[in-house]
Amino acid sequence: MDKPIQSGEDYRESLRNRNIKLYLFGELIKSPVNHPIIKPSINALAKTYDLANEDEELATAYSSIIGKRVNRFLHVAEKPEDLVFQNKMQRRLGQLTGTCFQRCVGMDALNTLHSITFDIDKKYHTSYHQNFLGFLKMAQENNVVIGGAMTDPKGDRSKKPHEQEDPDLYVHVVERTDNGIYIKGAKAHQTGCINSHWLIIMPNTSLSEEDKDYAIVGAIPVDAPNITYIYGRQSNDLRHLEGSQIDTGNFSFSGQEALIIFDRVFIPNNLIFLNGEYEFAAPLIDRFTNYHRRSYVCKTGLGDVLIGAAATIADYNGVPKVAHVKDKLVEMNCLNETIYGTGIASSYQSYQLDSGAWICDEILSNTCKQHVTRFPYEICRLAQDIAGGLMVTLPSEKDFKNEEESPLLHKYLKGRKDVLVENRVRILRLIENMTLGRNAVAYLTESMHGAGSPQAQRIVLFRKMELEFKKKLSQNLAGIEIEKKTINEFPQFYKRVFSKD
Numbered sequence: 001m002d003k004p005i006q007s008g009e010d011y012r013e014s015l016r017n018r019n020i021k022l023y024l025f026g027e028l029i030k031s032p033v034n035h036p037i038i039k040p041s042i043n044a045l046a047k048t049y050d051l052a053n054e055d056e057e058l059a060t061a062y063s064s065i066i067g068k069r070v071n072r073f074l075h076v077a078e079k080p081e082d083l084v085f086q087n088k089m090q091r092r093l094g095q096l097t098g099t100c101f102q103r104c105v106g107m108d109a110l111n112t113l114h115s116i117t118f119d120i121d122k123k124y125h126t127s128y129h130q131n132f133l134g135f136l137k138m139a140q141e142n143n144v145v146i147g148g149a150m151t152d153p154k155g156d157r158s159k160k161p162h163e164q165e166d167p168d169l170y171v172h173v174v175e176r177t178d179n180g181i182y183i184k185g186a187k188a189h190q191t192g193c194i195n196s197h198w199l200i201i202m203p204n205t206s207l208s209e210e211d212k213d214y215a216i217v218g219a220i221p222v223d224a225p226n227i228t229y230i231y232g233r234q235s236n237d238l239r240h241l242e243g244s245q246i247d248t249g250n251f252s253f254s255g256q257e258a259l260i261i262f263d264r265v266f267i268p269n270n271l272i273f274l275n276g277e278y279e280f281a282a283p284l285i286d287r288f289t290n291y292h293r294r295s296y297v298c299k300t301g302l303g304d305v306l307i308g309a310a311a312t313i314a315d316y317n318g319v320p321k322v323a324h325v326k327d328k329l330v331e332m333n334c335l336n337e338t339i340y341g342t343g344i345a346s347s348y349q350s351y352q353l354d355s356g357a358w359i360c361d362e363i364l365s366n367t368c369k370q371h372v373t374r375f376p377y378e379i380c381r382l383a384q385d386i387a388g389g390l391m392v393t394l395p396s397e398k399d400f401k402n403e404e405e406s407p408l409l410h411k412y413l414k415g416r417k418d419v420l421v422e423n424r425v426r427i428l429r430l431i432e433n434m435t436l437g438r439n440a441v442a443y444l445t446e447s448m449h450g451a452g453s454p455q456a457q458r459i460v461l462f463r464k465m466e467l468e469f470k471k472k473l474s475q476n477l478a479g480i481e482i483e484k485k486t487i488n489e490f491p492q493f494y495k496r497v498f499s500k501d
């Protein structure tokens with residue numbers, strides 16, 4: 001990279017002329033930057049650069065690692081406010097794009113690896129933390145995008161990596177040399193990977209000694225040799241090829257996911273952050289999901305957009321003051337703010353790890369993500385209720401442009417007298433886009449499975465909910481004889497709840 005990326009436009013330029021093997025609809029794509037289906041996802045990511053210029057406090061942070069302000073997506077939290085501001089930035093970007101802006105997996109991976117590499121070095125006197133800091137400095141100086149690649153295809157879900165019939169269903173080391181390692185396998189559903197400059201690969205499950213070759217973390221340039229990308233299509237994505245803007249619902253912005261296949265991809269020693277220390281896979285996943293599950297506060301920004309769209313269509317239809325509509329809008333807001341409340345509380349109630357990095361509260365971050373797996377679905381249901389059926393029976397933009405149909409459509413699809421039919425159609429298409437079209441990928445299914453399916457959060461909550469302490473509280477009040485000190489010795493979560501700091 002010749003000079004640091006400073007704006008959305010610089011960022012778009014940085015993606016040109018890369019030698020990437022990318023398939024979409026069965027064809028190799030030479031120039032992803034100009035592809036009408038891919039372009040909206042690049043626009044969404046470009047917003048992370050533009051916001052940093054427009055609102056420095058929100059989207060940049062002072063990094064003691066390079067001694068200057070850096071894009072917040074590349075910053076390792078040095079105090080609780082850093083985590084809180086990550087959430088605020090995520091909500092704002094969700095509001096501005098109405099989709100997934102793709103840069104948080106990398107941010108959460110960097111925050112995780114700061115402490116994990118430190119902890120491995122402490123145990124084994126390895127040099128992963130230095131490797132990591134070297135990489136982080138480069139990333140911060142150049143202001144690059146990092147994709148976080150954790151999810152393997154996983155094959156038979158009941159089997160561990162070494163038990164799979166095909167060993168490549170989890171990414172693993174196939175050769176070790178003096179200079180580095182070669183890896184093989186794939187990562188699935190990778191958000192923004194083609195829009196990134198670097199990938200950080202991480203294990204996807206806790207590992208045992210037999211899985212040692214699967215215990216690998218390292219950084220790889222997106223355009224490294226021997227990588228194939230296969231683009232994931234999204235609902236209604238072909239509308240971006242129709243030359244129609246209105247029918248897309250959100251012409252400018254979308255998310256991006258792809259399957260990444262590694263066929264003997266080389267990682268040099270200085271870009272390896274874990275290599276064989278299998279017992280660190282579980283804490284790595286715990287910390288990453290802790291950060292990432294409250295990053296899903298991003299969805300409250302999308303919620304703000306959809307609530308606004310529902311209120312607008314109620315207005316256009318002439319029912320803004322009707323009691324049940326107002327009540328539904330209140331309910332949508334309540335659900336949205338409940339997500340925000342748990343996410344931001346998780347960031348406020350953070351604590352410092354040995355490496356110096358701060359990490360959020362896992363009970364609250366998992367509660368936040370558990371809400372995210374449910375509330376956006378209810379918010380969408382209410383938005384569709386308020387929108388009316390026209391949202392899914394609207395004729396196409398081409399029909400509106402047809403001379404014969406146009407007067408008929410303008411006559412019969414009129415809502416309130418002073419509202420343009422076109423505006424009514426536009427807002428309905430946006431609701432369609434977010435509730436069952438292209439950005440429903442980001443608002444719904446990504447909310448369900450991204451950062452782990454719902455059960456994954458419930459497992460953590462069961463493990464961490466400190467039931468023994470709660471049992472003692474109840475037994476004490478019920479007059480059952482207990483050792484009194486057990487209700488005054490706080491376990492971890494309550495130490496944070498009642499901390500005086």
Ligand SMILES: Cc1cc2nc3c(=O)[nH]c(=O)nc-3n(C[C@H](O)[C@H](O)[C@H](O)COP(=O)(O)OP(=O)(O)OC[C@H]3O[C@@H](n4cnc5c(N)ncnc54)[C@H](O)[C@@H]3O)c2cc1C
Nearest residue numbers: 105148149150151157189190191446449450451452453455
């Ligand atoms: C839009 C989108 C973007 C994403 N972006 C990224 C990304 O950038 N980086 C990344 O690394 N990952 C990403 N993911 C992946 C995400 O983390 C996974 O989808 C998630 O972990 C679930 O894995 P899966 O999709 O393979 O579903 P599965 O694992 O097949 O899960 C399906 C169901 O089976 C259950 N299940 C699966 N295995 C078991 C088991 N052993 N025991 C009991 N129940 C089980 C699950 O709980 C779930 O209910 C993304 C996913 C989506 C949808």
Ligand code: SF4
Nearest residue numbers: 100101102104295298
């Ligand atoms: S789903 Fe949200 S948290 Fe994850 S990368 Fe997209 S915008 Fe960021």
